[in-house]
Amino acid sequence: MTCAKTGFIDRRTLIKTGLASAALTSSLSFTRRAHAADGMIRIGFVSPKTGPLAAFAESDEYILAGIAAAFKEGLTIDGSTYGVEVIVKDSQSNPNRAADVAAELILEDEVNLMVVSSTPETTNPVSDQCEINGVPCISTVAPWQPWFFTRGGEPETGFEYTYHFFWGLEDVISVFTEMWGQLATSKVVGGMFPNDGDGNAWGHPELGFPRPLAAQGYNLIDPGRYQNLSDDFSAQISAFKNDGADIVTGVMIPPDFTTFWTQSRQQGFTPKIASMGKAILFPVVVEQLGDAGHNLSSEVWWTPNHPFASSVTGQSAGQVATGYTEATGRQWTQPIGFAHALFEVAADALARSGDPTDYDKVRGALAETQLDTVVGRVDFSSGPVPNVSKTPLVGGQWRLGGDFKYDMVVTANGNASDVPTGGSMEAIS
Amino acid sequence: MDWINAILQGILLGGLYALFAAGLSLMFGVMRFVNVAHGDFIVISAYGALIVVAATGVHPLWATFVVVPGMALLGYVGQRILLNRTLGEDILPPLLVTFGFSIIIQNVLLEVFSADSQKLQAGWMETASIPINQSISIGVMPLLIFASALIVIAGLQAFFYKTSLGRVLRATSDDQDTVRLMGANNAKIFGYATAIASAVVGIAGVYLAMRTNFDPSVGPARLLFAFEAVIIGGLGNLWGTLAGGIILGVAQAIGAQIDPGFQILAGHLAFLILLVVKPQGLFPKMKG
Known part of the structure; x- marks a missing residue:
């Protein structure tokens, strides 16, 4: 039954897309523009508000409120002032649904620009819809390799309408090995890579962890x-x-990491370092490990101590994070900075486009983006492949104490020396 | 030695699967009713335990004393008000209704508790273990879960064979219409059956919450192993369900020892092989 339903959505999307292409082709002789006669700019935002990825979207409301306040007076572009409306659609953490709502935003809401965030399951289908329909799209919060290569990107040509900023696997590898180098270990590394998109990418013999680790003298045990x-x-x-x-690494989902970590202790396996992607991204997960979360390490995309500020509101990274804590009573999380930066890049491209209703002018402005955002500099001309801009990645450890049960302490900044460290690596006791 | 340890851990894991499956087995046994939302009910009780712990600060195990009666009551009321109306000749309505339940429960939990993954902290118990030798040690938590599964199933078995209500439930399972002719009220009996099944679900939920992280969407993943344990053991046979859970757990542990990629697959394969060899399950419910 599920299969039939999925097929139905796909077919519907296909028909819509097909109709859209037909409609677009018929008007191709003229400049293609979105409907904006009422002087409103519409930004479509696809985000996993429900389902297993929902934790990524938890700061959406706070970020959107900040953006709405910043553009209360509208956005002045080339002398005319436009109102800004952000239309949010829920992907339900489902790639098919993400493609479906992206098509709705493009065809029914006629958005001028699409923004999308949170894992390849969300960014890729939405980016694909935008690429097919020729609508400019900015995405983030997915390592660039699964965004670029999984969508069939060619390093020579890239994409036409879709742009992405985040870090890549090579950064995780260098951050992790930088952290491991700070402690004396047996240099034997246990790898926990699941059979999913991330796990297969991280564990890939050529493009993932195995080769660089071997080159640096680490012995990776990959069961x-x-x-x-x-x-x-x-x-x-x-x-x-x-x-x-002495070291374990991998990219596990939170319940599996908790099972693994608890069972390790039951079985008397006590590594000195545990550098995990994904599982310990959110502080609530670390808190739930009790005191066993102390000194777990992971890659760090953004912290309140990053020396960056918002180009829209002028707030520093610290102020954006504190604002979230004040508004919600919750500890800051890493996706907050990126959700904010998404709208910074969007507003900047729209402002420079000259005519926000013209898809190609917006795309052109987007391609020339050189903007200092709250997550660092976004510059699509400097990326490892076309359409991609890399933001700085550092590494850190969760430590007990501070305002919340656990605080993230940056311990490795070899890739981004302007991000201050808060200490050096400590072995797990 | 690693193999012995793997099999031992598999057996203990089987206890968890049996706990997940016992409620399902019981409801099917008595009512021929497949509860697609079973996994979500387990998650509800995990959240129930979370509320109790957050409100009182007691150790999660004590929460069982609130969650189990709470779930039993919820089960009884739910069965009387809603699920009884779906029972009949057609097996499709209960499936559809519980399928809908599953979606509603996940979204209500998401709305109320947010998408945060949650866990109950059991303190020292979580990481404590009894070391047997260098490569074998038995975790206290897995052992406790296994022991609970044994006690629950032994208790249910005693209830079914030693009490008059148990007798009525068994009779209902054998022939609903005749039992009605004998003056029993089916609607009420089904309510009791669901109440008992839900009480077991309550225990499973507390252990789920103590063992690892849970969030509103994690229920359906728990359903699959429960189904397999029930079917391997034979529909409606409680000791069979425990055996099914253990077979599943051991098959997974052995599969993982060969290659972690085989872990889940090995469980499914064991299930498929048994389905081919003994379609009735290992211990089909005795007629009589």
């Missing part, structure tokens, strides 16, 4: 790709124990 939501990791734990692993 193989496990399925997400496994209830037992004793096989991996005994393999790591037998080979004397």
Whole structure:
């Protein structure tokens, strides 16, 4: 039944897309513009507000309120003032649904610009819809490789309408090894890579962790790709124990990491370093480990201590984060900065476009973006491949204490020396 | 030694699967009713335990004393008011209604508790273990879960075979119409059955919450293993469900020992093989 339903959505999207292409082709002789006779600029925003990815979207309302306040008076472009309306649609953490709502935003709401955030499951289908329909799109919060290569990007040509800013796998590898180098270990690394998009990319023999780690003298024990939501990791734990692993790394989902970490302790496996992607991104997950979360390390995309400020509101990274805590009573999370930066890049491109209703002029302005945002400089001409701009990545450890149960302390900044460190690596006791 | 440890961990994991599955097995046994929202009910009780712990600050295990009666009451009321109306000759309405339930529950939980992943902290119990030797140690938590599964199933078995209500439930399972002719009220009996099943779901939920992170969307993933455990063991046979859980757990542990990629697959394969060899399950419910 699920299959039939998925097929139905796909077909519907296809028909809509097809109709749209037909409609667009018929008007191609003229400049293609979105409907904006009422002097409103519409920005479409697709975000996983419900479903397993919903934690990524938790700061959306706070960010959108800030953006709405900043553009209360409208956006002045080339002498005329336009009102700004952000239309938010929920992807329900489902790629098919994401494509579907993106098509709705393009065809029914006639948005002038699309922005999208939070994992390849959201960014890729929405970017694809925009590319097909020729609507400019900015995406973030997905490593650039799964955004670029998974969508069939060619490093020579890139894409026409879709742009992306975030970091890449190479940055995670260099941040992790920088952290590991700070402590004396056996240099034996246990790898926990699941059988999903991230796990296969991280564990890829050529493009992932294995090659660079071997080059730096680390011995990576990779027992193989496990399925997400496994209830037992004793096989991996005994393999790591037998080979004397001092370090574990990987890209696990939170429930699996908790199962793994608890079981490791039950089985007497106590590595000195645990550098995990994804699982310990959100502080609530670390809190739930009790005191066993102390000194877990991960890649860090953004903190309130990043020396950057918003180009729209002038707030520093620290002020954006504090504002979130004041508004919600919750600890800051890393996606906040990127959600804000998404709208910074959008407003900047619209402002420079000359005519926000003209898709191609907006696209042209977007391609020339050189903007200092709250997450760092976004410059699509400087990326590893066309259409991509890399933001700085550092590494850090969760430490007990501070205003909340755990604080993130930056311990490795080799990739971005302007981000201050808060200490050096400590072994897990 | 690693193999022995793997099998041991698999057996203990089987206890968890059996706890997840016991409620499902019971409802199917008595009512021929497949509850697609079973996994979501487990998540509800996990959130119930979370509320109790947050409100009182007690150890999560004590929350069982609130969650279990709470779930039993919820189960009884839900069955009387809603689910009884879906029962009949056609097996489709209960499936559809519980499928809808599953979606509604996930979204209500998301609205109320947000998407944050949650966990109950069991303190020292979480990481404590009994070391047997260098490569074998038995975690206290898995052992506790396994023991609970044994007690729950032994208790249910005793209830079904030693009490008069149990007798009525068994009779209903065998022949609903005849039981009605004997003067039993089916609607009420079904309510009791769901209440008991939901009480077991309550225990499973507390352990789920203590064992690892849960969030509103995690229920359906828990349903699959429960289904498989029920079917391997034989529909409606409670000891069979425990055996099914253990077979599933051990198959996964052995699969993982060969290659972690085989872990889940090995469980499914064991399920498929048993389905081919013994379509009735290992211990089909005795007729009589």
